[in-house]
Amino acid sequence: MNDVLLSVQDLHxxxxxxxxxxxxxxxxxxxxxxxxxxxxxxxxxxxxxxTGFAVLRMVPYPGEIVRGGINFRGEDLxxxxxxxxxxxxxxxxxxxxxxxxxSLNPVFTIGNQVTRVIRQHMSAGxxxxxxxxxxxxDAVGLPDPxxxxxxxxxxxxxxxxxxxxxAMALSSGAELLIADEPTTALDVTIQAQILALLTELRxxxxxxxxxxxxxxxxxxxxxxxxGVAYAGDIVEMGQADDVLHRxxxxxxxxxxxxxxxxxxxxxxxxxxxxxxxxGIYLPPGCPFHPRCPAAMDLCQVEKPPLFSVGxxxxxxxxxxxxxxxxx
Amino acid sequence: xxxxxxxxVHGLTKYFMARRSLLSRRQKLVRALEGVNLxxxxxxxxxxxxxxxxxxxxLGRAVMRLIRPTSGQVxxxxxxIVPLDRREMRRYRRDxxxxxxxxxxxxxxxxxxxxxxxxxxxxxxxxxGEVLVSRARELLEQAGMPGEILFxxxxxxxxxxxxxxxxxxxxxxxxxxxxxDEPTSALDVSVQAQIINLLQRxxxxxxxxxxxxxxxxxxxxxxxxxxxxxxxxxxxxLSTTEAIFYETRHPYTQAxxxxxxxxxxxxxxxxxxLTGGVPDPADPPPGCSFHPRCPMVMPICSQIEPTFTDVGxxxxxxxxxxxxxxxx
Numbered sequence: 001m002n003d004v005l006l007s008v009q010d011l012h013x014x015x016x017x018x019x020x021x022x023x024x025x026x027x028x029x030x031x032x033x034x035x036x037x038x039x040x041x042x043x044x045x046x047x048x049x050x051t052g053f054a055v056l057r058m059v060p061y062p063g064e065i066v067r068g069g070i071n072f073r074g075e076d077l078x079x080x081x082x083x084x085x086x087x088x089x090x091x092x093x094x095x096x097x098x099x100x101x102x103s104l105n106p107v108f109t110i111g112n113q114v115t116r117v118i119r120q121h122m123s124a125g126x127x128x129x130x131x132x133x134x135x136x137x138d139a140v141g142l143p144d145p146x147x148x149x150x151x152x153x154x155x156x157x158x159x160x161x162x163x164x165x166x167a168m169a170l171s172s173g174a175e176l177l178i179a180d181e182p183t184t185a186l187d188v189t190i191q192a193q194i195l196a197l198l199t200e201l202r203x204x205x206x207x208x209x210x211x212x213x214x215x216x217x218x219x220x221x222x223x224x225x226x227g228v229a230y231a232g233d234i235v236e237m238g239q240a241d242d243v244l245h246r247x248x249x250x251x252x253x254x255x256x257x258x259x260x261x262x263x264x265x266x267x268x269x270x271x272x273x274x275x276x277x278x279g280i281y282l283p284p285g286c287p288f289h290p291r292c293p294a295a296m297d298l299c300q301v302e303k304p305p306l307f308s309v310g311x312x313x314x315x316x317x318x319x320x321x322x323x324x325x326x327x
Numbered sequence: 328x329x330x331x332x333x334x335x336v337h338g339l340t341k342y343f344m345a346r347r348s349l350l351s352r353r354q355k356l357v358r359a360l361e362g363v364n365l366x367x368x369x370x371x372x373x374x375x376x377x378x379x380x381x382x383x384x385x386l387g388r389a390v391m392r393l394i395r396p397t398s399g400q401v402x403x404x405x406x407x408i409v410p411l412d413r414r415e416m417r418r419y420r421r422d423x424x425x426x427x428x429x430x431x432x433x434x435x436x437x438x439x440x441x442x443x444x445x446x447x448x449x450x451x452x453x454x455x456g457e458v459l460v461s462r463a464r465e466l467l468e469q470a471g472m473p474g475e476i477l478f479x480x481x482x483x484x485x486x487x488x489x490x491x492x493x494x495x496x497x498x499x500x501x502x503x504x505x506x507x508d509e510p511t512s513a514l515d516v517s518v519q520a521q522i523i524n525l526l527q528r529x530x531x532x533x534x535x536x537x538x539x540x541x542x543x544x545x546x547x548x549x550x551x552x553x554x555x556x557x558x559x560x561x562x563x564x565l566s567t568t569e570a571i572f573y574e575t576r577h578p579y580t581q582a583x584x585x586x587x588x589x590x591x592x593x594x595x596x597x598x599x600x601l602t603g604g605v606p607d608p609a610d611p612p613p614g615c616s617f618h619p620r621c622p623m624v625m626p627i628c629s630q631i632e633p634t635f636t637d638v639g640x641x642x643x644x645x646x647x648x649x650x651x652x653x654x655x
Contacts, residue, residue, distance in 0.1 A: 043515035157604040187378035187542065189601045192586035196600055214515065217545075217588035244590060258520035259590065260549035262572065268527065269549070271520035275485050 004071075005208050006032040006055065006093075006176055011068035013050050013059055013232075015279075022279035024050045024063065026232035026287075032176065037202055037209040039223035039240065041216060043255075045276050047232035048212045052178045055210070056089050072176070091121040094169035098181040100161035104153040111149035114168045121172035136167040139205075140197060159190035166197065170207060177201075180212045195222050216259060220244050225313075228252050231277055231287035237306070238314030248309040248316040250292045286317070294320055332366040332402075333504055333536045334390065339363040339399035341382075341389050345609065355609040359385040361560040362399070364635060367504070372530065372537040374551030374568070376544060376583075380605055381557040383540045387506045390538065391425050392416055403504070421451050424497040428509035430489030434481040440467070440492055441477040447499045462499075470495035471525055487518035494525065498533070508540045523550060544587045548572055556580045559608055559616040562635065566642040576644045578623045615647065623648060 013025035025047040032038040040048045053059045055070055057077060070077040077088065089095075097103050105113060114136070115129040124132060130149070137145035140163045153161060162182060169177055179198065183191040199222055201207050211223055219226050219240060227237040228249065236249040247253050257270035274291040277283055283290050289299040298319050306315040307322055341360040347353045360382045367373045375383045389396045392408055400407045408419055427433050434443055444463040448454050454462055464474035470491045481489060490510060497505055507526065511519040527550065529535060541547050547554055548568055555565040556577065564577040575581045585599040601620045606612055612619050618628035627647050635645040 043517065159604055187605070188544070188586040189378065189582060190604060191588075192598060192600050193602075195588070196598070215588070216516075217590045220590045220592075221588040241592075255516060256590070258517045260520075260523065260545045261590065262545075262548055263591075265549055265568075268524045269520035271524065272517040275487065275518065276515070 003034040004031045005034045005073060006210065007069070007071040008051065008055065009069035009071070011051065011054060011070065012066045013047070013054050013063055014066050015063045017062065017280075020280040023282055024232055024279050025054065026282070028068075028229070028233055030227045030234055030237060032208050032210050033225075035202065035206050035208055036224045037199070037211055037222055039211045039213060039219040039226035040229060041213055041219050041226055042229035043214060043276055045231075045279065046229040048214075048229050049180050050232075051229075052095065052180050052210065052212050055178060056093060056095060057085055058089070058095075087121070090117055090169075090174065091172050092174055093176045093178065094172075094174035095178040095180065096162070096165045096169050096182050098184045100158060100165045100185075101153065103165055104161060106153050108152075109149070110151050110153065110156070110164055114149075114164070114171060117168050118171050132171060133167070136171045137164070139170075140164075140167045140201075141193075142167070157190075158186055159193060162186065162190075162194055163197065166194075166201070170201065170205065174207070176208050176210065178210045178212070181214070182211075183218065184213070184215070191218075198222065216244065216256065228255070231282055232279070233287070233303075234306070234317065235288065236309075236314075236316040236318075238310060239312050242310050242312065242314045246310060246314075248314070248321060249288075249318050250294050250320075251288045252316075254291075254293075286319075331369050333369045333404060334367040334538070335400070335402040336363055336365050336386075336390065337400040337402070339386070339389055339401065340397045341385050341394065342397045357609045358560050358611060359608060360389060360396070360399075363557075363560075363562050365555055365562060365565060367536055367538055370530070370534050370536055371552040372539050372550055374547035374554040375538060375540045375557060376542065376547045376554060377557035378542060378583075378605055380559070380608060382560040382608075383542075383557050384508055385560075386557070387425065387508045387538060387540050391423055391506055392419075393425075417451075421500040422503045423506070424500070424502040424504070425506040425508065426490070426493050426497050426510045428512050430486050430493055430513065431481070433493050434489065436481050439478050439480055443481075443492065444477075444496045444499055447496065451500055463495075466495040466498055467492065469498065469529070471521075485518075486514050487521060490514065490522050491525065494522075494529070498529070501533075502535070504536045504538070506538045506540070509542070510539075511546060512541065512543065519546070526550070544584065556583065559605065559611055561616065561645065562643070563617065563645045564643065566640075570640070570642050574642070576638060576642065576649060577646050578621050578648070579617045582620075582622070615645070 009029050011025050011028040015022040015024055028051050042048050054065055114133040118124055118129040118132050134145045137148050142148045142163050183194050223240045226240045226243050227234040230251050236243055236252045254272040272291055277287055285301050286299040286304050289295040304317045304319045306317050309316045309321045339360055340362055343357040343359055344354045345357050347355050377383045388394045390401055396409055401409050403419055441463050444466055445459055448459055468474050472491050511522050539550055551568050553567050554571040555562045558579050564580045582599040582601050603620055614629040614631055615633050618624050633645045633647045635643055638644050638649045
């Protein structure tokens with residue numbers, strides 16, 4: 001279970017814009033293990049989506065990976081040439097997005113689009129590709145797979161379109177699925193269906209999932225381990241239960257306290273003062289220090305490394321825990 | 328919370344005509360609201376919750392008379408505002424305001440903050456010049472924004488800051504009633520918390536009454552005194568927040584609550600995963616519109632539409648499971 005499938009090491013991504021250089025990802029480091037659902041969670045602008053794109057080397061212009069390592073099954077993806085990356089994309093690592101409507105081409109049938117992916121990655125003829133597509137539609141719980149095959153995207157609801165995207169993503173035997181806010185555009189009852197499908201696919205087909213989301217409750221329900229991102233780097237990481245219930249980093253604590261929960265009804269919600277820093281003008285030291293209630297002098301000068309704060313690899317990037325490390 | 332209704336809605340119905348397909352001339356009738364009845368009491372927050380397409384936004388807009396209902400009544404302080412013309416409506420506009428989901432599209436990018444906030448004041452009051460500027464500054468400060476930003480423009484602000492400015496603008500005419508349509512849905516959680524706290528503080532200080540429209544169950548539970556659950560243009564259950572969450576009656580409400588992911592494992596409910604999606608409001612199923620997805624469906628459900636009935640203590644439910652109590 002503990003074999004590392006994907007390892008992202010010290011990843012840095014920048015966007016050169018007219019306004020200045022936006023440092024979107026700053027040292028992101030995490031592993032996704034075989035058969036696990038790893039949640040990458042954070043607020044808008046924390047670099048979580050850019051990290052997902054970077055794994056597939058699809059960071060949109062004018063973004064570029066300036067340094068770091070992305071290892072997939074022991075191979076460095078940053079060393080591969082473009083044609084080798086084409087095999088990785090879809091063949092070994094697939095990605096699904098927030099808005100399935102925007103991910104499907106409205107002028108081709110669903111079947112056309114899915115068989116094209118299958119034929120690109122597997123040496124299958126049209127008949128075989130069709131069989132494989134229908135089989136995948138069935139596996140993702142689409143009713144009447146043959147009808148879906150002939151349908152155009154607009155004939156399907158958002159939830160069904162997302163199932164098609166998942167079927168397409170996994171149709172060529174990808175081992176890793178990058179799911180970027182896959183349920184954010186869906187209603188809660190449909191979200192529940194898609195989350196159940198993703199956990200089922202992990203159990204049955206052993207797919208590993210890098211689950212990118214802003215929703216802590218979704219993480220609590222689906223992820224094994226989680227990394228909390230802030231200003232382009234992980235500030236806390238560990239087993240989902242530890243991070244969400246025994247959170248150590250002041251940012252994670254603030255984020256969880258800001259969520260409305262039945263137990264606190266009638267009380268004012270806690271909020272984090274200020275707002276997320278601009279990627280162009282990142283504060284020196286710990287990027288969270290200007291908003292942190294526990295900031296110390298050191299925090300303004302030097303960015304904290306990850307310190308161990310609990311069992312099973314629970315770590316937090318905060319000097320509050322520097323002592324425990326030494327002791 | 329006093330028990331006088333500020334707003335009463337009776338049989339509110341809104342149909343839209345839509346083309347059957349892109350090139351077709353034939354039209355179809357989209358039943359966005361179908362006979363909605365509810366009351367909003369003085370100084371309470373009535374939450375309206377439901378999935379996309381359930382008609383919650385149409386309800387907010389119809390109540391504000393931003394769209395004219397097909398039929399039904401909207402009584403504001405006892406006066407039916409549905410038949411009023413533009414001029415007669417002006418008097419009520421001061422008392423009723425709205426805050427929208429997207430703060431970015433709520434502002435004219437060419438208007439300074441001062442102009443945006445001053446617009447309702449210029450239209451409805453005689454405030455001009457220095458007095459107007461100082462009133463705008465006071466409104467901003469009330470909404471937690473510094474007064475110095477009066478001469479800045481919308482693009483200079485974050486979503487959360489713009490939503491504060493939108494709240495300041497909504498307060499300009501000292502309204503009694505505010506429709507909040509997904510006011511925090513476009514915001515990150517830490518900012519959402521700031522806006523919710525602001526809205527609750529203003530409600531206490533200014534004795535405001537809110538109609539709070541959202542799809543977010545944890546937000547609606549936090550902010551509402553009572554909750555109306557909508558499905559396909561109808562209110563299917565309406566009661567106090569406690570009763571909606573802990574004495575849930577309608578199978579749709581049960582499924583909705585059970586679908587919401589929860590942070591706390593001890594609060595996690597047995598998943599009720601509904602099959603399929605919400606039906607097309609242009610072609611609603613016969614009988615109870617929830618029956619094709621309902622886990623408790625009975626033969627009667629596909630034939631007769633259940634009435635909206637009080638099952639005790641003002642807890643209203645539209646479901647045949649609770650039909651007998653009425654006959655008994």
